[in-house]
Amino acid sequence: MSRARIDARFARLRAEGRAGFVTYIMAGDPDPETALAILEGLPAAGADLIEVGFPFSDPLAEGPPIQRAAQRALGRGMTLQKTLDLVAAFRRKDAETPVILMGYANPLETPGYVAFARAAAEAGVDGLIVVDIPPEEADPLADALDAEDLSLIRLATPTTDDRRLPVVVRRTSGFVYYVSVAGVTGVKEADAGAVAPNVERVRAASGLPVAVGFGVRTEERAAEVARIADAVVVGSALVDEVADALAANEDVTGRVLTKVAALAKSVRTARTPSRGA
């Protein structure tokens, strides 16, 4: 299923002539039950693909929002196995929306890549992004994922030059994630003008759709990026909604899904002629 699910989703987006909206949530944030409720609500709120973060104690590429989300999740006992359980529960109700796990290498080391890949495929995961496993270190993981037909989704960044790009896109499938700013998640803002040529470059080198993230927080920015990329990723702005809802003692699920719906609308309508949006 897996790779096919991601490919089918991008084929449909192409047919609809619009960019996809990729939402990131942290497994177990703020607690396992609420995280499942959010996850189950995402497709109806407008998420085309879903990234589920599995928490790590030392997330060195994350800004404060996702660092804090990981701490909240770990505080509630979230683990890699429970993250897979979460995806499995989601899969029982949704067979079409691609789910990509995103996180760091060390939690994968404990079960080992082969056992992890098998369990992930069984849970209904479609792909994996590991922030601290660059291409140079990725072959053992890529082998394990290949055996289960899971996509290893690579990150290309502003520092990835033309000489390096072929290295980055080797053994990748599904789509390529373009990190639009040199920095951690949720701090700097993407400059769509500077991102556009890079999206073209990555698309040409990989022959795959390109999703853009790391610097997209607002509806305006999401719409700008949706005009040039195949998909727009929003993460920190969503986990901030979790934090803000908790602080204000509001309904976390409702607040996150409201934000998702607003962002999804701007992504979905970005390429259609303006009707006053």
Added chain:
Amino acid sequence: MNKIAPLNDYTAYPDRSGRFGDYGGRYVPETLMPLVHELEAAFRAAIADPAFRGELDGYLTHYVGRPSPLYFAERLTRKFGGAKVYLKREELNHTGAHKINNCMGQILLAMRMGKTRIIAETGAGQHGVATATVCARFGLPCVVYMGAVDVERQKPNVFRMNLLGAKVEAVTSGSSTLKDAMNEALRDWVTNVHDTYYLIGSAAGPHPYPEMVREFQAVMGREAREQILQVEGRLPDAVVACVGGGSNAIGMFHPFLNDEGVRLIGVEASGDGMDTERHAAAINGGRPGVLHGNRTYLIQDPVGQITEAHSISAGLDYPGIGPEHAFLHDVGRAEYLTCTDREALDAFQLCAELEGIIPALETSHALARLPEICAELGPEGIIVVNLSGRGDKDVNTVAQALGRSI
């Protein structure tokens, strides 16, 4: 234990991909990969360049104060009643520890690469002070990331860094100690890729750092090897050093790696004891994993979350260990013992009382294992201990631990 068969040349590591056997590597986000490749190329070019070597040697001689003496610790030797104890006096270096050896090498490299801003992480503050020192000397802006807990327990070093013109950023994420400072420094680097040089102080991090830090610290081992041959006419039976990240130990060990008769002994901090969860002994109490750019032994929970290390010594309070130590442990070339907070405190006082040398709490961990090693080797034996740093920075911590106010 599965020991790999002894190898002919232990100095042949890391390999081209930055591996020491199973350990090391480059586990960093893609944004940093072009930078670590660039750094490796610049490092190789620099150390092959006689002009760079000459410049570094000049500063090591006239600014750092090298070579450091190898001193026969007569009264400690008599006290332990066994092998002769020699101390490699790294605490006499400018800034009071071995850390400056590496900082001098890396700052010259950073300038050669055209970098204009320096960042560093620090635990005890020794590496932060050494980095701030070389930045002051060469006029480069410097930001030092330090865990908020360490800022509190190493106030004199924080003030020293400020005097030297460095900005000290207190890190409050995670456990607010060295590992979190390293996370924050990596986040800075990934954000400021164009002008910033990350001056790592441990023989850890992504390749080429473990090799580079070792190279710049190996001056200690090379000197010590020459000095002991001069004084004793033979190699020592053992070389002993404390290990946190492991830069002072690897710098001492490396020139002796192929001297098979020389035992290499690292001492990890076992904090409250290995029967508790409050320790910082990655090899003795951890298992392999990936953190801060390399694969190595890590203190972690059963599902792969890094757990808080504990040691009275801020410089050893780190849940990992340099990848080359992980390798030397697995192949059996080096031994890794442990020492509790209490034992380190006793050794700290003993060295001060008997030799008139106040050692750093980090160093005290190495000193604490001497009674057994001296007894085992007997009066004919010779031991070289890396006296990696001085303990002035630790007097508040020690006074507090001894229940005295100053």
